[in-house]
Amino acid sequence: QVQLVESGGGLVKPGGSLRLSCAASGFTFSDYYMSWIRQAPGKGLEWVSYISSSSSYTNYADSVKGRFTISRDNAKNSLYLQMNSLRAEDTAVYYCARFTISYYYMDVWGKGTTVTVSS
């Protein structure tokens, strides 16, 4: 079945780095845009970034621009999020999701991975 599984979350100190991964299965990964969305504890959803199917186009929320980098490896059916210069306000559950760029919705979501930024 169609599935997304995130990994790589954990506890990191402010200013540190972390790389999240998302393994896709059950669909042709290389045909789809992909995105990252996060949810701070007790808060709502916040779109973080998306990447085109061929990696030729990326976009980021202003809150992470210049610090986070989205990438993908279609041969490995995997999506990544490199997070640098982490701040306390980056603490959240990070979800990867399949993104339909034509109509701007996310139709498949992973279960999320938790990132905690604290000293």
Next chain:
Amino acid sequence: QSALTQPPSASGSPGQSVTISCTGTSSDVGGYNYVSWYQQHPGKAPKLMIYEVSKRPSGVPDRFSGSKSGNTASLTVSGLQAEDEADYYCSSYAGSNIDVVFGGGTKLTVL
């Protein structure tokens, strides 16, 4: 502060209907028919319930419906059931720079 405004809470009794609003501007909700709605149960991942304002993905009950008027989109849940109790988030395209914006979420309680 979220880009789209939703009421923090809504409630209804089993069998009743409830409508959740999502207010934006002419730069997002009002400017495009790219409004989607997501259901999230506690500790779970969000689930797509409505896309393109009023379309339902396969498997979503027809008790869920979406609409839009001007800068406000709405999600209506008819024939409320206990399992509908969850948080609901709206989302919209907001132009090429911002791309995707979410509402702050509405906690739906089935009384």
